[in-house]
Amino acid sequence: MNILIIHNYYQVRGGEDAVVENEKKMLEDRGHLVYTFFIHSKEIKEYRFTDKLLLLPRIVYNEKILKKIKKNIAGKKIDIVHIHNIWPLVSPSVFFLFNKLNIPYLQTIHNYRYLTANALLYKDDVRPPGNRLVIKRRKYNCYKSSWILTFMYWLTARLVRFSQVINKGCGGLQVLNHFGYSVHSQIFNPDSLYIRGNFLPISIVNLMGKRPKGDYYLFIGRLSGEKGIETLFKAFKALETESVLKIAGTGPLSEKLRSQYEADISIEFVGFVSGTKKNNMIAAAKALIIPSEWHEVFPITLLEANFCFTPVIASRIGGLPDMIIENKTGLLFESGDELDLKNKLQWCEENPELLKQMGDASRKYAEKHFGEEENYEHLIMIYKKLISRFKGLSK
Template identity: 35%
Template sequence: MHNAYQQKGGEDSVVANEIALLRKHGHEVELYFRHNDEIVNQSKLSLLTQTVWSKKTHTEFLSLLKKINPDIIHVHNTFPLISASLYWAAQTLNVPLVQTLHNFRLLCPQATFLRNGRVCEDCVGHIPWRGVIRRCYRGSFAQTAVLSGMLTIHRSMGTYKNKIDRYIALNEFCKNKYIQGGIPAQKIMIKPNFVDDVGVGLEQRSGFLYVGRLSPEKGARIFADAFNAKQHGHLAVIGAGEESIYLTDIEQLDLRGPQLPQNVRAAMRTSLALVLPSICYENMPMTLVEAYSSGLPVIASRLGPLCDLVEDGYTGLLFNAGDAADLADKMAWAYSNPEAMAQMGRNARAKYLAEYTEDKNYEILMNIYNEAIAACLK
């Protein structure tokens, strides 16, 4: 089950990867998708109501469960159209359910713990009334109130504690944050994202690479301020978004826009390092896993999960989050030490082979499914 986004992102890719993985191993996979394109034709009242409880989802999903009698349900994004009504439908028929935690939506109305360009955890473990006052979701009092109301209602109803058999956190940091927010520790298991192994090329590596949305939380302004052609050589930027206005007229900065996956992988095989300058907690960036698969080290913000995902000096470099000067220094060092970066790339590739392959992910996923099934039978 997945509520797909209007602009395809990492979560959508994870869903597609897991479906393909399960089918590859002979499992029957039935899909229940809703897409945010539906929002265009809906009234605000209808959308707000569905966010808290979708009658459409509840009715359709009960019917689907009775028809196919699945062994397990795996849920990804439920916001805003699917809603928590699906959890109640699943429990009505006693079907085991697993929920992947791609972001922090169950703890933070804005889902990223970001406010005014800084990390904010004021709502963790509390009723999120502060988020409403501060209009954290899209600067809207009304929309934030609906999201906060949804969280408060379903927490009080025990939806998140009692209706879900197992949660999937993408790393230890995220697991601990959800435990702090009230999710039972025994229900949370860790499974990282994965990507196909397309191998490592023999091409000569040079220049830096950024891949992703050009939005404020991704830190585009930071690498724009940090980059200097004389110190860093070349920077290729793949992606689009409102922050692109800060990337024009910069010498040796190549703004390529969105690219096909094969073009992204080609760029990764020839770059010196991937730059990940996010100013919010990044749970498990697909670009990082793709980079490691390609033998590409990562220069990332010293913030949240990235501190564990990137081993400083071993699979990449860490810089102080939001600090353009520190990022510039790290890029300058990388530019001047290509052999050291090449070794970090080999280390990154080894980490991918050990932790982020299809086979490893399938093994972990089956273990999680089996635990969820056992828990549901108790």
């Protein structure tokens, strides 16, 4: 199969960038011919004055990028296009292009940008039944403190939604979990949506093994309000334990939290960690804690914990319940409820052997559901469905 992958890299490297690179290698390793059109947002810093003036309208529709893509694929047989991030340089113009060229395409939705300009969906933005969207009004500068960029991103999302360019064309959208399906099916045709999560490459999984457990719990992530970090601190401080809480990461609350808790011997701030050090720290933890108070999409750290034989204690929000079998591979608590989290931690303290069994079960679950081979087969199935569906419509 000949595949074109399109992705707009972020100025600061993020998880989406790694997902794109892993998928590219996965496809190439299995004999597919993969073409790429990658562009980096950091290029904006080198723009000439005229290009900077044109940047804002190009966020919505970028004719210059279309010309580059046409040149890139000229003379090549493309079976399907896989699109990832389109903001800010690729723009929705690619959807119109491939509709015109009659080439089927799939976009992976990695966040909630089609719902809100800052791409974050908070707890109060969704209500039962059926995860009904009741998105609260955002600040006019909620994206990078810029009202202009916030408006342009909002406008771009509205163009895709209300033009129905994907529904009316030969495209599809991939969401990462059932929660993503439930919210995006409220703004897109459900028939255009496919569910497929992320994976960890075999090369990375092979480096992850079982290690003796230390006497600590672990949080890895951005130190910010929506991550539920303050709820975690309150719950842990109410816990009767000799265990330590290790905090790996940085963010806007770093200074505040350090000033409050750094003198506390039960809490250890280790800063940003990555690579082997990160894997070893996860593998030796009693449990990884994900106390988010926004609708997490598909945190890779949860997969990493599972493959390291480490159970996860996570808030019952967003895509997290999709990734955990409650009381078997991990524990769930009500988001923002420090007492519920404290009780789950207390259970861990009182049941160390059962906690280790959860870690073993989480590894087996990850091998079955978050491995490379299973993910590859699922992706190819989606590609074939899209290609077949388009051929049926074009007859």
